[in-house]
Amino acid sequence: MAGSIRGSGIAEAADTPLASPAPVCGRRWAVLRQAARTRLGPLGVVVMLLAIVVAALAPAISPYDPLKQDLGNALARPDRAHLMGTDNVGRDVLSRMIWGTRVSLMAGFGSVALAMIAGGVLGLLAGYTGGRMDGLVMRLMDAVLSFPPLVLALALGAVLGAGLGGVVVALGVVYTPTFARLMRAQVLTITAREYVEAARALGAPGWRIAWQHVLPNAAAPIVIQASLSVAFAILAEASLSFLGLGIQPPGASWGSMINAGRGYLQQAPWIVFWPGAALFVTVVGLNFMGDAVRDALDPRLRKTR
Amino acid sequence: MGRLVLRRLLATIPVLLLVTAGVFALIHLTPGDPVDVMMAESVDDSVKATLRRQLGLDQPIYVQYGAWMAKLLRGDLGRSIRNGEPVIENVGRRMRPSLQLAALAMAISLMVATPLGILSAARRNTSVDRFGTTFALFGICMPNFLLALLLIFCFGVKLRWLPISGYTDPLEEGLQGLRSLVLPALTLGLALAAVVTRTLRSSMLDALSEDYVRTARAKGLSESRVIRGHVLKNALIPVVTVLGLQLGTLIGGAVITEYVFALPGVGRLVVDAVFARDYPLVQGVVLLIAIGFILSNLAVDLLYGWIDPRIRYR
Numbered sequence: 256m257a258g259s260i261r262g263s264g265i266a267e268a269a270d271t272p273l274a275s276p277a278p279v280c281g282r283r284w285a286v287l288r289q290a291a292r293t294r295l296g297p298l299g300v301v302v303m304l305l306a307i308v309v310a311a312l313a314p315a316i317s318p319y320d321p322l323k324q325d326l327g328n329a330l331a332r333p334d335r336a337h338l339m340g341t342d343n344v345g346r347d348v349l350s351r352m353i354w355g356t357r358v359s360l361m362a363g364f365g366s367v368a369l370a371m372i373a374g375g376v377l378g379l380l381a382g383y384t385g386g387r388m389d390g391l392v393m394r395l396m397d398a399v400l401s402f403p404p405l406v407l408a409l410a411l412g413a414v415l416g417a418g419l420g421g422v423v424v425a426l427g428v429v430y431t432p433t434f435a436r437l438m439r440a441q442v443l444t445i446t447a448r449e450y451v452e453a454a455r456a457l458g459a460p461g462w463r464i465a466w467q468h469v470l471p472n473a474a475a476p477i478v479i480q481a482s483l484s485v486a487f488a489i490l491a492e493a494s495l496s497f498l499g500l501g502i503q504p505p506g507a508s509w510g511s512m513i514n515a516g517r518g519y520l521q522q523a524p525w526i527v528f529w530p531g532a533a534l535f536v537t538v539v540g541l542n543f544m545g546d547a548v549r550d551a552l553d554p555r556l557r558k559t560r
Numbered sequence: 561m562g563r564l565v566l567r568r569l570l571a572t573i574p575v576l577l578l579v580t581a582g583v584f585a586l587i588h589l590t591p592g593d594p595v596d597v598m599m600a601e602s603v604d605d606s607v608k609a610t611l612r613r614q615l616g617l618d619q620p621i622y623v624q625y626g627a628w629m630a631k632l633l634r635g636d637l638g639r640s641i642r643n644g645e646p647v648i649e650n651v652g653r654r655m656r657p658s659l660q661l662a663a664l665a666m667a668i669s670l671m672v673a674t675p676l677g678i679l680s681a682a683r684r685n686t687s688v689d690r691f692g693t694t695f696a697l698f699g700i701c702m703p704n705f706l707l708a709l710l711l712i713f714c715f716g717v718k719l720r721w722l723p724i725s726g727y728t729d730p731l732e733e734g735l736q737g738l739r740s741l742v743l744p745a746l747t748l749g750l751a752l753a754a755v756v757t758r759t760l761r762s763s764m765l766d767a768l769s770e771d772y773v774r775t776a777r778a779k780g781l782s783e784s785r786v787i788r789g790h791v792l793k794n795a796l797i798p799v800v801t802v803l804g805l806q807l808g809t810l811i812g813g814a815v816i817t818e819y820v821f822a823l824p825g826v827g828r829l830v831v832d833a834v835f836a837r838d839y840p841l842v843q844g845v846v847l848l849i850a851i852g853f854i855l856s857n858l859a860v861d862l863l864y865g866w867i868d869p870r871i872r873y874r
Contacts, residue, residue, distance in 0.1 A: 398578035401857075402850045405812025406830060410846045413834040414589045490703050494816055497705045498831055510705075517709055517820070521717050531706045538701040 296547025302540025310357040319347035321354040321507045330523040340525040342516060351507035352530050358508040359537065362423055362492035362501070363485045369427030371481050374434025381435065382442030383465055393439065396432035404429045408491060412500040422501045426488050437480055441473035475552045482548045486541035493534050509534045564865050568858055576854065583847045584628055587839045588621070598641060598837045611641065615840065637844035642836050647844030651826060657727050658825035661748065661814060664741055668749030669756055676753075677760025681768060681795075682787060692757055699754020704813045708747040708820040715743060725822040744821040748813050755806055756799060763798040767791045797868050804860030807853060 309316065318338075325345030333340040339348040381392040399407070408425040415421035445451060446469065454464050495501045496510025504511065509530040516526025587594050595612050616624045631638070637647035680692030716724030723740050730737030767773065768791055776786045815827035822828070826845065833841040 394574050394578055397575045398582055401575055401579050401854050402582075402846070403808040403811035403853055405808075405815055406846060406849050409815065409830060409834055410586055410842055411589070413837070413842060414586055414839075416590075486701070490701075493703055494705060494812075497703075497816070498819060499835060513705065513709065517712075520709065520713050524713065527706075527709055531709070534703060535701060535706065538703075539697065542697070542701060 295543040296550075299540045299543030299545075299547060302536060303544055306356055306360060306537050306540075309353055310360045313353050313357050317347075317350035317353040319350040321346065321350040322505050323347075330519060330526075332523075333525055339529045340523065342512070342526045343519055343523070346505075348512075348526060348529055351512055352509070352533055354507045355509045355512060355530060356533065356537075358419060358496075358502050358506075359489050359492060359534070362419060362426065363489035363541075365423040366426035366488045366492070367430060367481050367484045369423065370430035370484070371434050371477060373427065374431040374436075375438050375477065377431070378435040378438025378440075379442055379465060379469070382439040383446065383461070383469070389439075392435065396435045399428065399432045405491065405494060408495060409498065409500065412495055417500050417503050419502055422492055422495050425495075426491055429491070430484055430488065433480060433484065434477060437476055438473060441476060442469055445469050445472050479545070479549045479552055483542070483545035486538045486545060489534070489541065490538055565862060568861055572854060572858060576851070579850050579854070580629065580632065580847065581625070583843050583850070584625055586843055586846070587615075590839075594839060598839055632847075637847065638840040640833070640838050640841040642838045642841070647841055647848075650829060650841060651845060651848055654824055654826045654829045656729065656731075657823050658814060658818070658827060660730060660741060661744055661817070661823060661825060662810065664745035665748035665752060665810070665814075668745055669752035672750065672753040673756035673760060677757045678764060678787065678792065680757065680761040681764030682783070684765065689761075692761060696754045696758040696761075699751055700758070702751070704747055704751055704816040705820055707750065708743070708817060711743050711746055712820075725820075727821075727823045741823075744817045744823055747817050747820075748810065751813055752806060752810060755802060755809075759802040760795060760799050763795040764791055767794045770794070797864070800860065800864055800867060804857060804864070807856050807860070811849060811853060 323346060325341065327345065328337075328341055329343055329345040331337055331341040331345070333348075337347050337349065339352065342348055342351070377392050377396070381389040402410075408422075408429050411425035411428055412421050415424055446464075451464060451468050454468055459467075492501060493508070493510035493513075496508040497514045499511075499514070502508040502511060504515075512530040513527050513534075516523065516530075519526055590597050595608050595615070595617065599608055599611065612618050616627055619627070628638075635648070639646050640650055643650075676692045676695065680689045683689055712724045715722045722742050724743065726740060728737040728740045730741060764787075773786060773790055776790050777783075781789070811827070814825065815830055817823070818825040818827040819831050826849065830842070830845050830849070832838075833845060
């Protein structure tokens, strides 16, 4: 247990390989149907789709320029003109929240995609080649895991420079070992299977076995882990932005909006409330979706409680 | 048990070496010249050259690493470039509030999670269970800083019961000090309680479905004795693991919490060092935190082996 993925009991369960890897493409619709049947899964999907639509259409749907200051109208209560009120320099909270959705999703999906690719390649390399390479890669991953995630992201963000790019890379590095370990475990189980042995006996080259037999069958747990990690990556980005790394002022992100509003909790709680609610709802939705994806992809882990 | 300790200790050495290499590399990841990043543009070139020499940045990288490691082994973690004090002293001064915060948060989390987790599992599918699971979900999805602001808003701004920032040492000022730590400890403790509640509930449910529980019930034990004598002990093993796994999250949470409540702890020191671009201090503190984290994980591993004898012989 001590060697499993940190911080997520769910991910630990995902460490166990699937009992019988079926062809991935043929199962896709069955998986989606299964995901829709879980009680809270559809709610998660709705939240997620809403967030994606809002992020994509930000320039079209935001009522005001998110950066435009109106000092005469600072800390205005929510009304018809400003549905969610204005902040301390008179910027429209709703518009900033809409643009902040972009930052959150880009950071969440970007860093997890980065971690998935880097971790996937490293795990494949470690598991497939074995020996010294395996030892080296996995000790390296252990070393990354030896840092508390937020502290590592903070230190990396500091040296890489503030901004969305720095945060995405920093969080990508933080999440890489999770995927590398998972991929390695998958590769080790899959390469011991008869069909891989058969492919080898037929003379298939190593890269082809990895590409055609190992990767598709290792995909399910990786997808499960990715869907669960996005929520945590969004939370982490918000935390870093809250601390002042990430998108720099006057740019809008949920974390930085909350930090800017915390000095006005008494006069204008809405500056903190709305981005806070957006962050919370998105993370809850992503968790529901992640759970549904996990239940659908791995029936053995389906919650009966 | 002795062999387990030795094996774990030996396994820590290569990881520690890689961690030091990683922390050393940190300063070299900076795009451009780290000295230019650390100091304002207006600073005189000769001052920058002196700092570069002090930090050894004018040497080849392997010489720098060797010198840095040699100093490290003598317990010298370098000096802050802002206040010139050794990193160890900077950290030492900040340890007390952080440890007090962690201890109080841990106590709160166990006080909340233990009854809630047990009741949720024992009264499964009742309103108590629904409250427990909803609390766990909220706690896991709620970012620390948001919970902190919510608590500040309720207990500091509206009700005015508790101070919203600053620190008074409870060992010197007693009650006043405790009051200054209540909100930060609640922030950190409730988040941890959520995870512990969820784990305890789920491991209690697992234990409740075991054959030995059926046997215990069959021989006529009361439900509370079944839970106390048979279920709880076995259900606690995964909780210890999760507490260990949560250490990283706890430290990260402490960074945010100390920042929000202006507590002068180690977490706050990291944030301040990052924003002051005091790289030697960042390196030193991050290294110390990582070592602390590795050692606590080691302790949890050993504790786990002590609680569950099956682990020892694996």
